[in-house]
Amino acid sequence: MFDFLKGKYFWIILVMIIVSVMIIPMTSTDRQDNTAFEKMVQGLYAPLQRGVNFLAEYLDDLGSYFVNKQDLVAIIQNIEKERQLYLLENQALKEYQYEAQRLKELLDFKDQNLANMDLIPAQVIARSPNNWYSTININRGYSHGVAKDMAVITPLGLVGRVSFVGKDSAQVMLITDREGAVGALIQETRVPGIVVGDAKSKQLYMNHLQFYSEIKSGDQVVTSRFSEYFPQGIIIGKIGEVTSDPEILSKTATVIPAVDLDQFEEVLVIRGYTNPAPQWNLEQPIDEEPQP
Amino acid sequence: MRYLLLVLLPFVSILLESIFFSRLTLWGAVPDLLLIIITFYALLRGSRPGFVYGFLCGLLEDLYLGRFIGTNALSKGVVAFIIGKLEVNVFKDNIMVGFIGVISATVVNFIIMTLLFLVTVPDMVINHNVLINMGGQIIYNGLLSLPLYIWYYKVARKYIVK
Structure with missing residues (x-):
């Protein structure tokens, strides 16, 4: 009954499966460097x-x-x-x-x-x-x-971020990738959200939008100041359809990417950046000392 | 010659997919040439050698992609193992063997990859676009399998399966 245990292929296959199951979670995109x-x-x-x-x-x-x-x-x-x-x-x-x-x-x-x-x-x-x-x-x-x-x-907008670097080449994870989430906001109304992709369908969705916020088709979506990897204000795309989910008091919208991610041939890599400083209203003092 | 072919075929497949077929998609789907050659190998050699070859080819793809190493290796290994079970029961001269084998392999590969991603990536979403994409890949792989099987069968009989 247990004759298959004697076969060399059984042990080879078993080791391969065990090794794979162990390695898969260890090699997600979060790691610092590739092997x-x-x-x-x-x-x-x-x-x-x-x-x-x-x-x-x-x-x-x-x-x-x-x-x-x-x-x-x-x-x-x-x-x-x-x-x-x-x-x-x-x-x-x-x-x-x-x-x-x-x-x-x-x-x-x-x-x-x-x-x-x-x-x-x-x-x-x-x-x-x-x-x-x-x-x-x-x-x-x-x-x-x-x-x-x-x-x-x-020049049209955001493409993605570098996920792997070699000596003379690099791999770029596009914003349509499932793991390429971007902190974003709607430029006109400043409503924040998270833009996520879906590699298979090549679509973008903007999630976690406030339920009572004013969002309409055609609004411009840009990267937020709080985005982990991207400079502020880079165009991501335009709002397509908006759907409401009253159960979790949130809205979701499809985003039409500004860049045709199947077509472009040249890109620009941002090696360093500084976000523009916030504009404070300096004429009006924040805390006025009470007059004695 | 045998080992050279076994190494070169997956290497060239990934190269062709990344520079040629990625610009020639069908409903957004890129054909999986690697899966096609693994299926052919498993059909001609059987399940256990098929698993080992499928696993190693999948590993090469994982190393190239640099993410979740082992998903393609495991998936393609298991697909080759299942397809290889047909080896003793099919008439390999028939071109439809390659066609049906590749279509079945594409469906099984999709199911295994989806399960693996559902386990490793919690926010994985399967929507109708994903299914359209899979449909595109089934048709693409199926169409390519017809000429490729004729070529592979000839080459394999001469160099790979003696």
């Missing part, structure tokens, strides 16, 4: 991902070269063909124009925020291969001054 094994695996993938990205860009360039050469032949052969090829070329140029525009926006944004933020631009080199987590990999690591928990943004 050497994780760094090794990430280190193996990062140059390959950068290399493939580079190759894709090179092939794009090569494609444009052939398109240009075909243009010359087409001018002689057929005017209609020439027009079509010009259209193709125009598309390629538009792509460069959009890229230049995006980079200019990044640069402008960086210049505007030099006073209170230390920003470094980075390129997205890979996205999460797994549907359970919502992450991206960027081509900046600790050799560029990037550290765990640094905020990552685009």
Whole structure:
């Protein structure tokens, strides 16, 4: 009856299961640093991902070269063909124009925020291969001054925070990730709440909103001063639908992210920041000494 | 050659998922190439070698993702063990074996991963979007399994299962 105990596979499988069950809770996102094994695996993938990205860009360039050469032949052969090829070329140029525009926006944004933020631009080199987590990999690591928990943004708004740092690459946990909760508030009414994500559905929800607060669709949601990882006032998105839960005297709202988290290609990592100082009304003394 | 293939396939799968398929999603779902090759391996080799291979491949994915190490390892190991039980009862030449195996594996993997996350992450929410995403992954994995099974079966007969 207990013959299976003699099989080597039984013991191998049993040890693997026990080890996994012990390791899973120990390796949550709360830990300070990743293990050497994780760094090794990430280190193996990062140059390959950068290399493939580079190759894709090179092939794009090569494609444009052939398109240009075909243009010359087409001018002689057929005017209609020439027009079509010009259209193709125009598309390629538009792509460069959009890229230049995006980079200019990044640069402008960086210049505007030099006073209170230390920003470094980075390129997205890979996205999460797994549907359970919502992450991206960027081509900046600790050799560029990037550290765990640094905020990552685009000129349009908040993207997420650094969850793992390698030498020349880092993993960014997006705000849509289940564990990427952000302390937030509604900009117009200053109602606080917590924005949480859901990696599988790629949606954002704003929870713990006061039941009697005035919240309407289209209100802007920004990071709060009390947010643990993010500077104050970074745009997260806009309020979508609002639902009330009278039982717990609270409201929940869906938040439409300001950044299309499936599309962006460049980001800015905030290496350091200072929140603007609170504006006190200094003309009116707080405690006036009673006159004798 | 056998061991080289067994190591290279999961490595390349994760690379393809992260740089190519992550930009080509179906209802927000990325196909799980790793699960597909583990399923094929278990179908051809059986449950116990399937568990060990599935576990090691899942561990590689966990180390790459850097979070809750052991969830994918355990889940993929158990999936391979269950799928591997079919090994003696199926006609492996039939392309539908790979297709049905991958679809079953995707469903079982989803159930195990959900249970593991419910235990480790208390505020885990399963809503209709999660189910839509899973539906997308079932279709995606199923469609990819058809050409991949033909290729894998040929390669496996030559190098992996002699």
